[in-house]
Amino acid sequence: MKFWKNWLAVVALAVSGSATAAWPERPITLIVPFPAGGLADAVSRSLSEEVSRILGQPLILENRPGANGRIGLEQLSRAPKDGYTLAATVPGMMIFQPLTEKTYKFDPLKDFEPITIAVDTYNVLVTHPRVSATGDLRELVAKAKAHPGQMNYGTPGSGSSFHFNTVVLTDKLGIQATHVSYRGEAPALIDLAGGSIEFMLAGQSARPYIQDGKIKPIAVTSRQRVGILPNVPTFAELGVDFRTDGWVGYVAPAGVPKEILDRVSDQAAQGARADRRDGLRARGQLPRGIPQPDQGPAGALPGADPLGRREDRLSPSGRRARTGWCRALSPGSRAAPHRW
Numbered sequence: 001m002k003f004w005k006n007w008l009a010v011v012a013l014a015v016s017g018s019a020t021a022a023w024p025e026r027p028i029t030l031i032v033p034f035p036a037g038g039l040a041d042a043v044s045r046s047l048s049e050e051v052s053r054i055l056g057q058p059l060i061l062e063n064r065p066g067a068n069g070r071i072g073l074e075q076l077s078r079a080p081k082d083g084y085t086l087a088a089t090v091p092g093m094m095i096f097q098p099l100t101e102k103t104y105k106f107d108p109l110k111d112f113e114p115i116t117i118a119v120d121t122y123n124v125l126v127t128h129p130r131v132s133a134t135g136d137l138r139e140l141v142a143k144a145k146a147h148p149g150q151m152n153y154g155t156p157g158s159g160s161s162f163h164f165n166t167v168v169l170t171d172k173l174g175i176q177a178t179h180v181s182y183r184g185e186a187p188a189l190i191d192l193a194g195g196s197i198e199f200m201l202a203g204q205s206a207r208p209y210i211q212d213g214k215i216k217p218i219a220v221t222s223r224q225r226v227g228i229l230p231n232v233p234t235f236a237e238l239g240v241d242f243r244t245d246g247w248v249g250y251v252a253p254a255g256v257p258k259e260i261l262d263r264v265s266d267q268a269a270q271g272a273r274a275d276r277r278d279g280l281r282a283r284g285q286l287p288r289g290i291p292q293p294d295q296g297p298a299g300a301l302p303g304a305d306p307l308g309r310r311e312d313r314l315s316p317s318g319r320r321a322r323t324g325w326c327r328a329l330s331p332g333s334r335a336a337p338h339r340w
Contacts, residue, residue: 023083023260027058030250031087033072035065037186038156039203040088043119043248050271055264065183068157069093073106081255083264086115089249092161101159112251115265121246122222123165124232126206126215127199128192135216137173137238140199144175151177152197154188162201165221165244169201172242189215203246204228 030048034040041063048059064072072087079085094108106112125137131151132139144151153170155163158181170177180197182188185205191197193214201221207228209215217232221244225234235242250268252261 023263024055024057026084027060028055028083029079029085030059030061031072031076031085032061032063033065033069033087033089033093034063034156035184035186036063038184038205039121040090040248042205044088047118047268047271051268054267054270068097068159070097070104070106073112076251076253077106077111079253081253081257083252083256083260086250086252086264087112089251090161091246092157092159092164094249094251096161096164097159100164108251111254113254113256113261115250115252115261116268117247117249118268119248121203121248122220122226123162123201123203123244123246124206124210124220124229125169125199125218125235126192126202126210127218128195128197129213129216130195131198132216132218135218135232137218137240140218141173141175144173144177148176149178151175151199152180153177154180154182154192154197154200156185156188157181157183161244161246166201169242172240201244 030044032041032044041061044061048061052059064075066072069089069092073089073093076085076087089108089112098104098106098108127135127140131143153166155166157163158179162185163179163181166179177198180188180191182191185203188197188200189202189206189209192200192202193209199218206215206217210217210229217229219235219238219240220226220229220232221235221242223234223236223243225232252264
């Protein structure tokens with residue numbers, strides 16, 4: 001009996017090794033846990049064609065929005081551990097929600113395997129023109145203070161990094177406003193352009209609305225101005241100590257063989273470095289570890305670390321951010337959960 005158990009174990013190991021060596025033999029599903037048109041969706045679509053070419057198999061995007069990304073993560077957690085189902089992720093899913101929601105069922109650093117952080121991102125504070133026709137922060141603050149709690153701001157969902165950061169920002173500005181939660185960034189931007197809400201922190205998806213004059217940009221949350229919005233100041237330029245460090249990354253379910261994780265990570269990095277990265281830059285996204293125009297060698301861009309080994313690319317960022325936000329979420333802090 002023991003002989004047969006050992007023999008079956010050897011056969012299973014051999015079959016597993018053979019499957020790993022042959023990966024990928026069929027299309028790969030990439031779950032995007034947000035609606036089409038948002039930041040994670042835009043980044044994933046920009047990268048998918050190049051990564052599909054490198055892998056030799058289609059990378060099929062599947063939008064699974066809802067519950068601030070949890071629906072998509074639940075689908076990923078149930079997927080076979082064979083490397084054929086991956087998911088996009090953002091800081092809200094990996095850091096903020098686990099710290100603030102008691103019912104959050106995942107421990108992201110244990111339940112999922114990191115693949116890579118594809119791009120570093122920024123936010124821009126935008127407002128409806130009736131609040132400020134020129135995008136003046138002082139005008140927004142003055143009107144909000146004149147009508148405490150009557151202004152509405154939108155986010156892609158309660159517990160998202162957008163929500164969390166807006167709470168911190170309103171506290172720094174000394175204003176009170178009412179939160180309106182949406183199922184993704186795209187519908188929030190539609191309502192902002194239509195005047196249903198007064199302001200919000202948005203990603204690069206806000207650019208078309210800005211170009212059309214439907215919303216007004218006030219300030220970007222990056223350390224320096226961004227190329228696609230050269231006339232929009234940073235918060236630091238306006239005398240406000242406020243900055244966000246956002247990113248879009250990718251994960252697999254825990255248990256996927258290391259060889260597959262390393263391969264998909266390396267090839268995702270190749271995709272970001274390829275000519276397709278110009279599509280990312282055109283949208284204002286910053287491929288991590290890739291030199292930006294006039295910003296020196298790889299890694300010189302503030303907030304962007306050079307791509308290293310797979311295991312160095314996502315988990316440390318999550319652990320460092322989690323440690324910092326644990327301090328920020330402590331009782332009495334400006335961003336404590338009761339403020340949500």
